[in-house]
Amino acid sequence: MDALFPTYAKWDIVVEIAEGSKIIDKSGKEYLDFVSGIAVCNLGHRNPVVQQAIQQQLDKFWHVSNLFHTELQQEVAGKLVENCDMDSVFFCNSGAEANEAALKLARKYTQKSKVITFKQSFHGRTFGTMAATGQDKIHSGFGPLLQEFVYLPYNDCEQLEKEMDDTVAAILVEVIQGEGGVIxxxxxxxxTIQNLCQKFGALFIIDEVQTGIGRTGKAFAYQHFNISPDIMTLAKGLGSGLPIGAMLGKEYLREAFGPGTHGSTFGGNLISLAAAKATLDIIFHDEFMLDVEEKGEYLSKKLNEILGDQSWMTEVRGKGLIQGIACQSEVVQAITAIRNNGxxxxxxxxxxIRLLPPLTVSYEEIDKAVNLIEETLVNVGIN
Structure with a gap:
């Protein structure tokens, strides 16, 4: 008997072991992993440096609560703010929790309630972040949602300018909509978002849960643009597979999040922080970022070269090592066929079709992945 709630449409794979860019199932079949735990294992599976850091912390202590000062929290927070425009960090356990913290901080600081988000967005599945998500399928069946969220078309400056006024507490946006279609x-x-927030006294919040920690070839995806958000949220790639999230904000927001305003029992736990510090020590270097950017350009170029003449493909889009193959029709069966092909x-x-390889993926693995996609979709077809 299955004792789990059926909340996930699970694949017919039982993982036995994973290392680098490969997963091996119980039957011994090997898969090339361009999912990376959904943009989580940015250094691949079981990176030895991260694994050693986790073991060292396990040998010291596991949990003491946030009533204590811990040097590791300060070190990881410092490493994050040194690599972006933020000044303060709140640690939590997931992207949804990071976005919850951001929404609470925005309302607390501005003393306003209205939040603008965008259609096709995804920000989490708690009541607050579900309400912030601009997808009806995420809302369906749960009764009244948290109020005062407005969903506008993505990349539509005109509609945003019409909606914006001084009642808006914040605008929450993804630099690349991941779940919504790699847009x-x-x-x-x-x-335009930044200018309107400054004009009307609203906070500019960027959700970097999927795009942060080097995924796009910058430490954070917003750094490809001439913008500086007030708040940024992280999770996924931050801990190389251990549960950790973070909400970062500018200095002037600190007093709005004083003692008793927010908290998390397990937020900033030492085991996850050890993984995060080791992860950031590897990723936050110009040479590493350049390598990711070049691999992303190579992947995009290869996909266009190999699949560009296929009538079912619309375009390849994305940045760095988050890439999407947009198709004329639904891709569920195609993804299953690709998975069956390894x-x-x-x-x-x-x-x-979304591709999220580890940032440490090799050029040979990129070639293999593109060839497997071609072999599957050209021979099997996409319907």
Missing amino acids: PASAEFLE LLVLPAGQNV
Whole structure:
């Protein structure tokens, strides 16, 4: 008897072991992993440096609560703020919790309630972040949602300018909509958000849960643009597979989040922080970021070269090592066929095949993945 709630449409794979870019199941079948735990294992599975850091912390202590000062929290927070425009960090356990913290801080600081988000967005599945998500399928069946969220078309400056006024507490946006279809924001759109927030006294919040920690070839995806958000949220790639999230904010927001305003029993736990520190020590270097950017360009170029003449493909889009193959029709069956052929990929919306390889992926593995996609979809077809 299965004792789990059936909240996930699980694949017919039982993992036995994983290392680097590979997963091996119980039957011994090997898969090339271009899912990375959904943009989590940015250094691949069981990175030895991260694993050693986790073991060292396990040998010291596991948990003491946030009533204590811990040097590791300060070190990881310091490493994060040194690499972005933020000044303060709140640690939690997931992307949804990071976005919850951001929404609470925005309302607390501005003393306003209205929040603008965007259609196809995804920000989490708690009541607050579900309400912030601009997808009806996420809302369905749960009764009244948290109020005063407005969903506007993504990349539509005109609609945003019409909606914006001084009742808005914040605008929450993804630089690349991941779950919504690997849809990048335009520079004009992001700059318009920033300008309107400054004009009307609202906070500019960027959700970097999927795009942060090197995924796009920068430490954070917003750094590809001439913008500086008030709040940024992180999770996924921060802990190389251990549960950790973070909400970062500017200095002037500190007093709005004083003692008793927010908290998390397990937020900033030492085991996850040890993984995070080791992860950031590797990723936050210019040479590493350049390597990710070059691999992303190579992956995009290869996909266009190999699949560009296929009538079922609309475009390849994304940045760095978050890439989407947009198709004319639904991709669920195609993704299953690709998986059966030994490559793990994801959907993004109904019509997009999403690729999220480890940032440490080799060029040979990229070639192999593109060839497996071609072999599967050209020979099997996509319907």
